[in-house]
Amino acid sequence: MEKLIFEYSRKGRKAHTLPVAPPVKFGLPARKSLCLPEVSEIDVARHYTGLSRQNYGIDSGFYPLGSCTMKYNPKINEQIAALADFTGAHPAENPRALLKILYDTERMLCQIFGYARFTLQPAAGAHGEFTGLLLIRAYHLDRGGVKRLKILVPDAAHGTNPASCALAGFQSVTIKSLSGGGVDLEDLKQHLDDNVAGLMLTNPNTLGLFEKNILEIAELVHQAGGLLYYDGANANATMGIARPADMGFDVCHLNLHKTFSAPHGGGGPGSGPVGVVEKLAPYLPRPVIDRRDDKYFLNDNLPKSIGKVHSFYGNVGVILKAYAYLKIQGSSGLKRASELAVLNANYIKARLQDAYDFPYPQVCQHEFVISAKNFKKQHGVTALDIAKRLMDYGYHPPTVYFPLIVSECLMIEPTETESKESLDAFCEALLKIAEEIKTAPELVKSAPHNAIVGRPDEVKAVKEPDLNYFQTG
């Protein structure tokens, strides 16, 4: 393991020699030492180069992390976002070009997903969910619906959905899925009453299946006075093909860092714009960007707004990358991206058909799930073991143990940016692992054998994390 930069520290060692400054007395208490690492330039260069070589990203290889849409991030996006006109713009100056780009990004998202307006403020998906739920709350309160505190969330939902409900002051109620995938309409009907504020749904869902009953679901929820929330985490399957607003969703968040190719992983920054139908527009976070003639301006005059949810207008650098991607792709490019994402997922699924168990055998959308339940029963090999073994073959493991309704689940999302050759190589690795499970299960159970880190003590990591390094001496 690479040491911490502090462990390279030697008293008095410096990368640069600064001119000696005369001592100045400000009349303040003496400052404490900042405890910064004292290292030479070569120490810094070797340390961070070493770390970068241990890193695994989409630029190093295939990254089939289900529900995360780890597509390639074109470098031109980075160049555009790094232009001095943008990086040097001060928000208080209302930079004209930047406001126009933000306005245009909003219009493009409205067009693709069918909404009246979007706010680009939220910093990520879960922040978008929180914002969207506050909008739903504001809408009901405005109509006297103080009792509407229940949000229905299917058991296949992303874990952030119930968490966002709790944070926004709602109570989340779990709705069951049918054994073949999709919302159980009978269970849904039982939970619909005048306390329902809304339903949160991902479509395609986390099993990679399109929710075919969505129009009926929307009608039922709307009849009960509730609103529909679209979790846009899986929007990469639908661009230019189906619009969530047309499916009956009143509010939707997107993940620009997933679907629109801004980089992610490692904690951000991200961007989670929230789109709304006309009747929810008055509650959007202020300001919104409006246009009068040829002038773009930040409009703070929104008396019913839920308030600001981010400084200035969100993570603008991320939005710029998404803007570049949208402009380069155009509507036909986006549609093609979604088509290829779905094709790639189905290609892998078809190639693995005889070697792995697919609890939902039907054609999938942009991702699919495998169950290792039978491998566990017959050979004692779990989904985690398979994921660890994939690292020996040079791949980032897929999502495991999610969604919760699939036992020993592996969730694979290839995205549209992989070639047939890279999909084939990944399939070969998984087919070999399926053989190993039968002929040499111990090899899989003790994987990884070639990775920098083996199997960390996960319990200790959760219960006794060592998050601080105290420099001594």
Next chain:
Amino acid sequence: MSNIPAELKYTKEHEWVKIEGGIAIVGITDHAQAELGDIVFVEMPAVGASLSQHGDFGVVESVKTVSSLYSPLSGAVSAVNEALNSASELVNKDPYGAGWIIKIQGFDAQELNALLSAEQYKKEIGE
């Protein structure tokens, strides 16, 4: 094969309940702890909280996943297993003993009829 004591009652969601002198003791099954893997946290209700049958009363978090806990009976929480706050691994080590989670009082014995027997639970989990 997991341990399924014959004298207990079970839910489809993998809780067990044992009646001891008018108090119902509740925990999760040996099968459930094995499926969850190493348990790192158990969120329990406050003593006195009222529960409904099949309503959720807490959360169990393992290194793999987070699952809700469902009450086998309605009634009031009379005690929670404080030991789990510092030693959640008791649920893995001794799911039917030291790894109990809550105790319920004032339940309706009729509701026990709606729960699974050991034999039915065994079938439910395919063993």
